[in-house]
Amino acid sequence: MTGRIPENVKNVITFMTDQHRIDTLGCLGNVHAHTQNIDSLAEEGCIFAKGFTPSAICTPARASMLTGQLPFKHQTLANPEWNIAYSTAIPETDWTYTQALRDHGYNVGMVGKYHCGTNLPDKFGCDDDTFWGAENPVANEQYVAWLEENELPPVKAHEFWRGKLPGNRDGHILAARLDQPEEATFERFIADRSIARLRQYAAEYKESGKPFSLDVHFFGPHLPYFLPDEWFDLIDPNDIVLPESFGDSLIAKPKVQQNYATYWSTSSFNTEEWKKLIAVYWGYVAMIDFEIGRILDAARELGLMDDTAMFFTADHGEFTGAHRLNDKGPAMYDDIYRIPFIARIPGLTHGEKRDEYVSLIDIPATIMDIAGIDPAKVEDGRSLVPLLAGEVPEDWRQNMVCEFHGLHFPIQQRMLRTDDYKLVISHESINELYDLKHDPFELNNLYTAPAFDEVRREMAAELYTQLKERGDSSFAKWMAAMTEFDIPLSNTARSDWDDVAK
Template sequence: MNRPNVILIMTDQQKRDSLSVYGNPVCRTPNLERLASEGTIFDFAFTPYPVCVPSRVMTFTGRYSHVTRSRANSVLMQPDQEHLILILESAGYSLGLSGKNHCFQADDLDRFDYVWECGHGGPANPPDETAQKAKDFIRESKINSRCWGTVTNPNPPESLGAALTVTHAIDFLKTRQDDRPFFLWCSIADPHTPLQTSEPYASMYDPEDVPIPDQRDDEIADKPLAQQLDHKALCGEMVTEDDIRRVTAMYYGMNTYIDTEVGRLLDRVDALGLAEDTLIIYVSDHGEYLGEHRMIRKSKALYDCLTRIPLIIRLPGLVPANERRDEFTEIVDLMPTILDIIGLDHPDGIQGRSLMPLLNGDGYIARDAVFGETGVESPDGSFRVSGFDDMESIPTSPTTPDFSPRLKKGDLGPIKSVRTHDWKLVYYPGNQEGEFYDLNADPGELTNRWSDPAMAEVRSELTARILDWCIEMEDRRPSITRGAF
């Protein structure tokens, strides 16, 4: 029997509840609704480390960030990691990457048969004049230097990143030279900041129509110092409701633009006769504040708006259609799930759980909690949970032109979290600060009950859960660099 093809569609910084497929009443994502109706959608999917590179490395290794050591955007896949691309290459798969990499180093990129890279920063690789024109506008607009900035890109939608990523993904599908099964990573770099897109999407949503997240004026006062620093850095003290509405409307336009391009890819998969034999996974690497806690982008925090992600899986005949699951899942589960579906063995050290038993009803043991971790890794290997020195070093305007994070001098340690369906505890080692939320009464995580005596027993139990998780999820593999023997 031929092994299934695999298409992994990954977006960047896409907020789960900003999508109509997850119940958003305004933002239209009909193609994701179509994909969900033909597959299974997961309501409680999480990334344990809500930063681009760490999350992507977890996706391809099935291991947590404290094990892969990719705990910052500067630390790509390490040479000793046994990852999905290595396994698929050995199994004879044709490999394609279109879009944002932010995961693999050059040696691993050479394993792909087709590569077209295009992220937020430098030029496309191979060079693309159309993409460069749109990027030049972003640079000249200086939108990247404005924390809450938005701008309409005058270039046509087909010249922007999502469309070009899908165009090159389709090119890979059309130009394959043999009948080998394929793996395609279609990696769309939106709706990550800068918040910009073309018409008709840029003005598709009226700011007056978008929902505003729940707010609490004094929320930040009972949060840890690192949270207060980042809150000020992201201009949370001065942001207005109009600011939140404006950026949300643009973000929704970007979502619908992405959805349109995903639909184009799905249509081409159908037209090429590949739909019945192709596993399609749609996921985002992490979420986005989008006005929650009066913040934008992301920070070194473990709120649900950053860690809870969209996840949809489709494979006709194997993955149930039009089904929603409320079990906890994590992005580390994707690698073992893919390997099980295509019939390949797991490498040693996998920490994620295959979702195959859940999808086929064969004895899946559900998690009762998910875990998280974060921190800024400095060159000396220590961790800082805030990117700023002190309150005085932080920009003081939503349009400050020199928005440029600096490493915090003090070492507050990496933070860890545990989340059940009822509670979330965020633990800051080495100091007396922390976060504790009653998710039933406070789903927006606005009221920190860390110091509430009534919560002492539950807080102690959950702190012990974090310790147990850290011990259980140590790397048990020998430290042997790939290729050493």
């Protein structure tokens, strides 16, 4: 074990939300947020301001965290519900950090959302308290039985918010008022299951010293936002400032972005309605924070806070009106690729904030380090412990590369993001270049602007080089043929005919 981690810190609790924007948290600057419990983790931990997901889609992002591999390697690349012929199951023979912990003598549990494909977490060393799907599975028989046992009302809702599709047809439901108290919500159900598993693990830890790792994965604040009145109306819409990119024309950008805006009916709502929808989204975050507080209270009661590292993160972000879009999908804006990222290790973190680029896959590498297992077993992630100790390795990443493979349809995109610029290369149509210093909300696509020719070529060469080094050779070969930079095509994946052509 790295000497900088206190010897008593053995246990880990990882909180993960779904589709969670970074601007919803008090610790990240939202003065109207009701997130005191997540903020308390930041006060005792470290905020990584440049946390990114490897892919802004649930299944590939979560599969990357579990396997420690980039999406193009594990190839579980699309959500099973909208599969487009990709694999929908992580092979049982794949390495996972959860199985590594189990083999190392840990209790390992996962509660809540799974969504890593059709092989469930019990195949990967976990005690399985998970539920399958993209949204809260409110018809699940275990949840229904829990409601009945606790004499709580069944799921029912009213005041459905939905836009209009072409032909004036009803669009997707985005929000609704839930005719249940908070005590009956699926979020409370997940928290109760988590606390029960935590009590079991804590007892074994106190009796025999057996450490544990517990993942708590909430389905929210993924849309649709079904909330009790208390949380639906918690945030005053007058306190909402619309996203700076709310009025994005999407001109000179890939046509798929406009199509996606149509798919989600984003033009159906006026400004005041959008403010209410965003307020409801923040209310959803607040309700999840409340449940996290209940779990933290249980950890305090059990005397675990000094021995337990904690992480808070999300699989990806959400648009919620940014760029006139909703959900997530075929666009590589920071709104969906940046994620909340907090690491709390007792005795090591004390409320810091760091600006290094970090990835979701760095969390399992850090957990390996805490457990005394070589973090290099996480193939594409790195332990955060040196950064948390105030040291920056010379070879720490200076930028971030992300990937997208499609959701409802196949579409390939790769992104290189630096402090100053972002480059997005697409097979589908239009490439994108943004000057983040002068256009931080990514409104103006400068890819074809002559003044940025040199920047574009340098960014493209750097992205190509990193893709080659990673082994993402198929996309790199496309780049070499279709992107203007000073790298010859013969430097891509070679064939026997290359020598003949010389």
